[in-house]
Amino acid sequence: MDIQGKTALVTGASRGIGRAIAISLAKQKAKRLLLVARNRQSLAEVAAEIEELGTEAVILPLDLTQIVEVNIAIAQAWRDYGAIHLLINCAGVAHQTAFLESKLSDVQEELETNLIGMYSITRLIARRMVTQHQGVIVNVSSLMGKVAAPTMATYSATKFAIVGFTQALRGELASHNIRVLGLLPSLTDTDMVRDLKWFRWIQPMTTEQVANALITGLQQESPEILVGWQSHLAVWCNRIAPWLLEKILLISAPLPPVRRKYYQQLRKA
Template sequence: MDIQGKTALITGASRGIGQAIALELAKAGVKRLLLLARDEAKLAEVAAKVSELGVEVVILALDLTKPVELNTALAQAWRDYGAIHLLINCAGVAHQTPFLQSQLPHMQEEIAVNLVGMYTITRIIARRMARQGEGNIVNVSSLMGKIAAPTMATYSATKFAILGFTQALRGELAAHNIRVTALLPSLTDTDMVRELKLFRWVVPMTSKQVATRLIAGLRKDEPEILVGWQSHLAVWFNRIAPMLVEKILLMAAPLSQERQKRYQRFRYARNAS
């Protein structure tokens, strides 16, 4: 994709990876950025940084889980600021807890934002892209979209689903000259991640590293952008030794030692039966 002179819309743009992508796109020569998130004050802070780089910026303080308001606001934005060439679905939430202690409202929020919200805005924008005959859509998944992690069951499920959604759209929308890409960062040092208990032996990368890799992948029209050497190594090992990777993940997960012992006893009993 040629980023120069294009208009991009980024969800989850008020912090973390979304903010970093906004800044890197501005440096790469994008003409206009539409920044979408729920927190208007934080969006304004990001917008000020983008403006300093000489890029026109528009703030959209919207909730992806409210489709009527979202549709109205995006239709108005399209009329006011012109066609959107690049949509980056970066908004997401994560709740970390062992599954048996998980809470239904947390699961519903993850699905509502990570999946339904992404579906809603993608449908709105993709229809307009199809009419204009061009566009690029980036869906931010995760390494957990390839390898599920203990204590992150619903989050992993949403990230797996994002990969399937992306693959399906890639085939369907190609006829309309719309490219659909999956971005898969590993553990990234963001506000959201700082609220989680980290997995042992995993070295977080920076949001800037993720954003820089995305720009490079877009320029090469890569359909799937896996970020970081840890991700490549984990995916490769999971292909050749999935049971070993499962054991390593269990050892790395922030579970109590007693839970790990119970799990090992269960696995031993199952294998012995």
């Protein structure tokens, strides 16, 4: 995809990977960026940085779980700013805890934001892309959409679901000249993950590395973009020796030794 002169909408654009992607799109001479997130002030700061690069920035302070508000905002944006050629679904939340200690409210937030919110805005924009017979949709999953990890059960579940959703949508929308691809970064150094306990031996990526991988993938028309050598190694190991990868993940997981031993005994039972 040639990004120059195109209009893109980026969710989760106020921070982390979404912010880095928005800035990278501006550097690629996108004509206009519609920036979606809940925090208006943070969006305004990103918009100012983007406009310094010569790209028009429009902020849309939205909670993607509020479907009616999102529907109205997207309809108005399409009317006021014209067609959206590229949708980047990057908004997401993560809660880390042992499953038996998880809270239903945290589980619901992950499901509503990572899945329902993404589904809702994708449905609204995909329908409009069909009328113009062109478009690109990028769904940001994670390495945990390929390899699940202890203490991240619900987050892993949502990211696995995004991979499946992306694959299904790719087939359905291909006849309408709409490309659908997945972006799967490994652990990335963002403010969201800094509150989490990191897995041993994992080297975090920068948001710029993830954004650059996306730009390359868009240019090469890749259906799935797995980011980082650790991601490729983990997926390869999961195919060849899943039992080995499972043991490595259990050893590296931020679990107390007693609890790790307990889970190991459960696996043997």
